Amino acid sequence: MKKSLVLGILGLAAAAVSSYSQGNIYLDNYFSSTYNPVCFTAWNDGGLVPAGYKVGLYYDPTANANIVGSVAADPTGMAYPPSLNAAFVAATGSGSTASIFTPGIFGLPLSFNIQPSAATPAQNSYTIMIVMYNGSSYATSTARGHSAPVYVQDARTNCTYGR
DSSP states (O other): OOEEBOOOIIIIIHHHEEEETTTEEEEBOTTSTTSOOOBBOGGGTTOBOOTTOEEEEEEOOSTTOOOGGGSOOOTTSOSOHHHHOTTOEEOOSTTSEEEEEETTEEBOSSOEEOOOOTTSOOOSEEEEEEEEESSSSTTTOSEEEEOOOEEEEOSOTTOOTTO
């Protein structure tokens, strides 16, 4: 049975993803259902995503690229992000995923450090896509969903990479 999952862009991305300083993103919905918990779509009556699922992100490593307008539409909400725009790469390493530990709620005390492309190392802004899945990776999961792309801008535009 194919399960369709959708992450609310305004709820999840605005409340769950915060940009801190140069190149760091925290996946955190503040350990509370008050801050827009992750929910299933209508087939589950909007129920909360169960414990054991993971939240992660895909991003465009190109410095300061806003690719939101060039990401293909996905009415299913389940597509593999690189198939919607080839620039997306999966975040890996410390802080790149967070587990849902209570239905709909996740949090991670570590930050994910975005590494921009070597050709354009100075980066203050990023295009990201939040993903949620039930397996070892988004690509191989039987139940998965993604947000719309979001362009995250660092308020401190006077920073240089590595500072």
